[in-house]
Amino acid sequence: MSEKNMKEIPASKFAFVDMSDRMHDRKLETKPVGYFKDVAMRFARNRGSVVAAGIIFLLVCFAVFVPIFAETTYSRALTDTMYLNYGKLPPKSKALAWLGLDGMAEYTVNTHDYYALRAIGEETGLDPVVEVYREAYQDPTASQNARFYDVKVDTYYRMGMLYLTMTPAEYEALQVWQDETGIQVIYPAVSDAKQTDPNVWYQADRKGAPTIKDGHLVPIYRTTTPTDTSYHSLRIPSDNDPEKPYAYAKVTGTASARSYVVRICKYNFFLYRYGFEPEFMFGTSARGQDILTRLASGARFSFLLALFVSSINLTIGALYGAVEGYYGGATDLLMERIADVLGGIPFIVVTTLFQLHLANKVGPIVALLFAFVLTGWLGMASRVRVQFYRFKGQEYILAARTLGASDGRLMFKHIFPNSMGTIITGSVLVIPGVIFSESSLTYLGIINLESSTMTSVGTMLANGRAYLSTDPYIIMFPALFISLLMISFNLFGNGLRDAFNPSLRGVE
Amino acid sequence: MLKYIIKRVLLMLMVFLIIVSMCFVLIKLLPTKPAIQFGKDMQLIEMRREALGYNKPLIEQYMIFVRRSLLGGDWGISESLYIGQEVMTKFLEKMPATVVVNSYTMLFATPLGLLLGIYAALRKNKWQDHIISVAVIVFVSVPSYVYAFLVQYFLSFRLKWFPFQMQPGYDFLSFKTFVSLVPAILSLGFGIVAGLTRYTRAELTEVLTSEFLLLARTKGLSRAQTTVRHALRNAMVPIFPMILGEFIGIIGGSLIIEQIFGIPGVGPLYVASVTASPPDYNFFMLLSAFYTLVGLVSGILVDISYGFIDPRIRMGSKK
Numbered sequence: 006m007s008e009k010n011m012k013e014i015p016a017s018k019f020a021f022v023d024m025s026d027r028m029h030d031r032k033l034e035t036k037p038v039g040y041f042k043d044v045a046m047r048f049a050r051n052r053g054s055v056v057a058a059g060i061i062f063l064l065v066c067f068a069v070f071v072p073i074f075a076e077t078t079y080s081r082a083l084t085d086t087m088y089l090n091y092g093k094l095p096p097k098s099k100a101l102a103w104l105g106l107d108g109m110a111e112y113t114v115n116t117h118d119y120y121a122l123r124a125i126g127e128e129t130g131l132d133p134v135v136e137v138y139r140e141a142y143q144d145p146t147a148s149q150n151a152r153f154y155d156v157k158v159d160t161y162y163r164m165g166m167l168y169l170t171m172t173p174a175e176y177e178a179l180q181v182w183q184d185e186t187g188i189q190v191i192y193p194a195v196s197d198a199k200q201t202d203p204n205v206w207y208q209a210d211r212k213g214a215p216t217i218k219d220g221h222l223v224p225i226y227r228t229t230t231p232t233d234t235s236y237h238s239l240r241i242p243s244d245n246d247p248e249k250p251y252a253y254a255k256v257t258g259t260a261s262a263r264s265y266v267v268r269i270c271k272y273n274f275f276l277y278r279y280g281f282e283p284e285f286m287f288g289t290s291a292r293g294q295d296i297l298t299r300l301a302s303g304a305r306f307s308f309l310l311a312l313f314v315s316s317i318n319l320t321i322g323a324l325y326g327a328v329e330g331y332y333g334g335a336t337d338l339l340m341e342r343i344a345d346v347l348g349g350i351p352f353i354v355v356t357t358l359f360q361l362h363l364a365n366k367v368g369p370i371v372a373l374l375f376a377f378v379l380t381g382w383l384g385m386a387s388r389v390r391v392q393f394y395r396f397k398g399q400e401y402i403l404a405a406r407t408l409g410a411s412d413g414r415l416m417f418k419h420i421f422p423n424s425m426g427t428i429i430t431g432s433v434l435v436i437p438g439v440i441f442s443e444s445s446l447t448y449l450g451i452i453n454l455e456s457s458t459m460t461s462v463g464t465m466l467a468n469g470r471a472y473l474s475t476d477p478y479i480i481m482f483p484a485l486f487i488s489l490l491m492i493s494f495n496l497f498g499n500g501l502r503d504a505f506n507p508s509l510r511g512v513e
Numbered sequence: 514m515l516k517y518i519i520k521r522v523l524l525m526l527m528v529f530l531i532i533v534s535m536c537f538v539l540i541k542l543l544p545t546k547p548a549i550q551f552g553k554d555m556q557l558i559e560m561r562r563e564a565l566g567y568n569k570p571l572i573e574q575y576m577i578f579v580r581r582s583l584l585g586g587d588w589g590i591s592e593s594l595y596i597g598q599e600v601m602t603k604f605l606e607k608m609p610a611t612v613v614v615n616s617y618t619m620l621f622a623t624p625l626g627l628l629l630g631i632y633a634a635l636r637k638n639k640w641q642d643h644i645i646s647v648a649v650i651v652f653v654s655v656p657s658y659v660y661a662f663l664v665q666y667f668l669s670f671r672l673k674w675f676p677f678q679m680q681p682g683y684d685f686l687s688f689k690t691f692v693s694l695v696p697a698i699l700s701l702g703f704g705i706v707a708g709l710t711r712y713t714r715a716e717l718t719e720v721l722t723s724e725f726l727l728l729a730r731t732k733g734l735s736r737a738q739t740t741v742r743h744a745l746r747n748a749m750v751p752i753f754p755m756i757l758g759e760f761i762g763i764i765g766g767s768l769i770i771e772q773i774f775g776i777p778g779v780g781p782l783y784v785a786s787v788t789a790s791p792p793d794y795n796f797f798m799l800l801s802a803f804y805t806l807v808g809l810v811s812g813i814l815v816d817i818s819y820g821f822i823d824p825r826i827r828m829g830s831k832k
Contacts, residue, residue: 450788
């Protein structure tokens with residue numbers, strides 16, 4: 006301590022810093038922090054907003070890349086009539102099976118349905134019953150004769166059979182494919198002409214209760230003569246009597262326009278037709294549309310619309326607000342009244358009017374865009390106006406004016422950059438609003454954007470609502486998407502607003 | 514104050530008139546269906562059209578519209594939705610359901626939102642506040658129809674606590690109807706609770722950190738006393754008008770929820786009148802005017818109530 010006696014430092018210990026005649030300013034050694042860098046730094050400190058920005062990025066990637074990379078021959082065949090046969094398939098993905106996306110469902114079935122499921126497995130080898138939890142139990146609330154089974158079912162195998170009418174060429178092509186791959190698609194016709202259920206290939210009474218002989222179902226395949234050449238291809242193992250081969254198709258039509266009604270296995274037919282085994286990561290809708298690609302294209306539409314609306318509103322609003330705020334007085338008063346009137350019209354009325362007037366002429370999307378633009382810029386205009394009122398009286402503006410700067414230069418070179426933060430935040434916060442309005446309007450059915458090639462998240466939600474209790478996954482993915490989007494946009498917007506707000510600098 | 518109110522009301526009426534006139538012209542420009550297609554109601558509708566002066570020039574029609582509809586309250590007859598029925602009667606018939614649902618919602622949402630907001634403000638930057646803040650962000654952002662699906666799926670379908678849709682009938686105040694309305698009230702209320710919580714928390718924290726509160730504490734008031742007597746009263750100045758505006762605004766604002774839960778209110782009427790083919794223009798006209806009025810009135814009430822609660826803020830009164 007005694008060595009560091011600060012009070013009495015001997016003169017010899019002092020040294021001159023600078024002995025030259027002139028003094029120079031040192032150059033700053035640290036890098037200067039500009040406005041936007043400061044904003045970025047303060048934004049980065051807000052962890053929630055950074056995560057939200059990441060989620061938004063992922064959602065945008067989802068919307069951009071999924072329609073490009075996850076397109077399949079199935080999702081591209083948009084007007085295919087086969088679609089309806091593959092409706093309501095739950096999510097299934099080999100890679101994500103551990104998440105529960107395995108296409109399985111648990112059911113309680115009665116004896117008839119249980120045998121029907123078993124029969125599908127026995128005929129095609131694709132057994133829909135994966136696991137039986139409880140076998141043949143009685144339900145005290147049901148009839149004493151009824152027996153129930155708790156089963157885990159592979160819904161993709163449960164699709165079973167389908168009667169399909171084919172032209173001779175299609176029929177031949179399918180047979181050739183069968184021979185090449187060895188996968189059975191066509192199954193024998195049944196002899197019971199009254200049986201309309203394509204899944205029943207066994208003896209059963211009118212109610213569908215099967216006859217069991219020695220613990221097995223009794224097949225009722227229709228047989229034909231050895232000379233019948235309508236079928237040459239793959240045969241199922243029980244078809245081993247050369248005198249009475251099974252008939253594989255019901256031939257109808259005239260000699261010139263023949264058509265074949267065949268019983269096909271839906272699962273294998275999918276493989277034949279689209280080249281891959283059915284597997285939908287997000288499942289299929291009631292109409293058989295692949296939810297993954299459909300949702301992605303709906304999301305892409307929403308994002309594009311929101312970006313477009315946001316940029317148009319930004320331009321109009323900034324110009325309008327700048328003029329209002331800069332000139333003030335009578336101009337401001339008049340323009341504010343116009344904005345008042347426009348702002349007083351409820352958005353839903355604006356949209357409806359535009360739909361009724363323009364939807365037939367320019368299409369519903371453009372009409373929707375007009376509706377968004379008509380009143381959407383008001384918020385931006387009022388924000389910019391306030392900013393202009395704040396800055397136009399300041400000294401630096403007076404100085405610039407004294408130097409002869411024109412009105413336009415003052416507005417856009419001097420004041421405008423100062424309101425940049427408000428404008429950016431405003432246009433980011435517009436995006437979730439647009440997406441929300443769009444999905445609400447399509448949900449209500451006021452705007453119809455649904456077509457075979459296009460959809461919107463709102464329409465998907467509206468279509469899925471009928472299946473809320475039976476197939477909740479149809480509605481789950483669009484709902485999850487829109488919720489995630491809204492949450493992350495709000496978080497992101499709040500983070501931006503705080504970062505751009507200079508009064509919060511150093512407070513956090 | 515009175516002068517200010519009169520000024521605001523007159524201005525509002527002017528804006529309302531302009532908007533309604535615009536809507537009138539735009540609706541009149543739309544193609545109308547010939548009365549012949551309405552079958553046996555043809556003559557009735559033809560007569561009504563005659564009485565409303567549909568075959569006269571647009572300016573004269575507008576005069577008739579102002580006299581009969583705006584001032585007389587006769588908005589014509591339904592031409593495609595409820596063929597032959599008075600539009601105004603049908604509208605008034607639908608009104609109670611909407612009002613009941615929204616009143617229940619506000620009754621449940623307002624106290625809850627205020628309490629949560631106050632709690633979060635008092636526990637600022639503690640874990641309780643953080644939990645509430647995260648919940649608020651989630652609940653403010655997620656659209657109300659997503660809650661509706663969740664509530665329907667879990668409470669109605671899985672747990673079977675409530676019916677899927679509102680019980681039919683017109684006894685809106687019975688307990689059974691109330692139970693069947695709970696899913697709708699919850700779905701509507703979540704967003705409002707969250708919004709109110711956020712707002713209350715922001716306002717109250719601002720007041721709690723102000724100097725006059727420190728003065729009150731130094732004068733010997735307990736923390737509870739300062740909070741209730743000083744902080745809350747001051748924080749309520751901006752909060753109360755917000756609640757008021759929300760209440761008025763929500764009357765027109767629950768289109769989707771009413772649709773989902775089968776509530777026979779104004780929202781489904783609007784959607785049905787627009788999506789009917791052809792659209793029912795008379796309903797559309799009336800409901801457009803109604804929604805416009807609701808929006809304008811809620812705005813003006815907010816401004817005026819500011820002046821009533823806090824005499825210091827009488828905007829424009831000294832102009």
